Amino acid sequence: MRIAVSSDMDEPIARQAVEELRRRGHTVQVFGALRDGDRADWAWSAEAAARAVASGAADQAVVCCWTGAGASMAANKVPGVRAALCGDAYSARGARVWSDANALALSLRLLSGGLLAEILDAWFAAGADQDRDAEDRANIAHLGAIESAPSPESAPSAQNAPPSENAPAAGVSAVSASERA
Numbered sequence: 001m002r003i004a005v006s007s008d009m010d011e012p013i014a015r016q017a018v019e020e021l022r023r024r025g026h027t028v029q030v031f032g033a034l035r036d037g038d039r040a041d042w043a044w045s046a047e048a049a050a051r052a053v054a055s056g057a058a059d060q061a062v063v064c065c066w067t068g069a070g071a072s073m074a075a076n077k078v079p080g081v082r083a084a085l086c087g088d089a090y091s092a093r094g095a096r097v098w099s100d101a102n103a104l105a106l107s108l109r110l111l112s113g114g115l116l117a118e119i120l121d122a123w124f125a126a127g128a129d130q131d132r133d134a135e136d137r138a139n140i141a142h143l144g145a146i147e148s149a150p151s152p153e154s155a156p157s158a159q160n161a162p163p164s165e166n167a168p169a170a171g172v173s174a175v176s177a178s179e180r181a
């Protein structure tokens, strides 16, 4: 696979992630602090790796920052990217199988070499739709609907949504703000 890897810090564990991926036979493209001349900050570096996925230049991304939180947020702002912050192998497998994640966000602070290897093993061992049930598929499809819907009302699934507490019950007309006043 072609993997885009970003980090906001040039930490040994980020370099180790690149080496682990190469050792597993992946082609790695680096961004941020791992590449001369790139803006390293987490919002920019994770965005760059995520855009490589969105454009089709990479199959998946691994985005790193100290906590992993900012990098995952930035990656998730790029349409088509589903980034999951994973701190263990179970979460990594679940993110791939149940949520069809295409970007792995990692915390540089938390990772040891051993944990990194476990997470990558689980991430890449998980078949894309192995063990994915109809509910998972519906959830994954809804991610796309959320991304493409300009408003909640226009989301394809809005009609099937359970009524919210504030919504009028069926057959009861809504009371306008002026009527309440």
Ligand SMILES: O=C(CO)[C@H](O)[C@H](O)COP(=O)(O)O
Pocket (backbone or CB within 6 Å): 008, 041, 042, 065, 066, 067, 068, 069, 070, 071
């Ligand atoms: O974990 C992070 C964001 O989620 C960053 O790595 C952390 O905040 C450090 O960033 P900076 O050096 O820009 O303050």
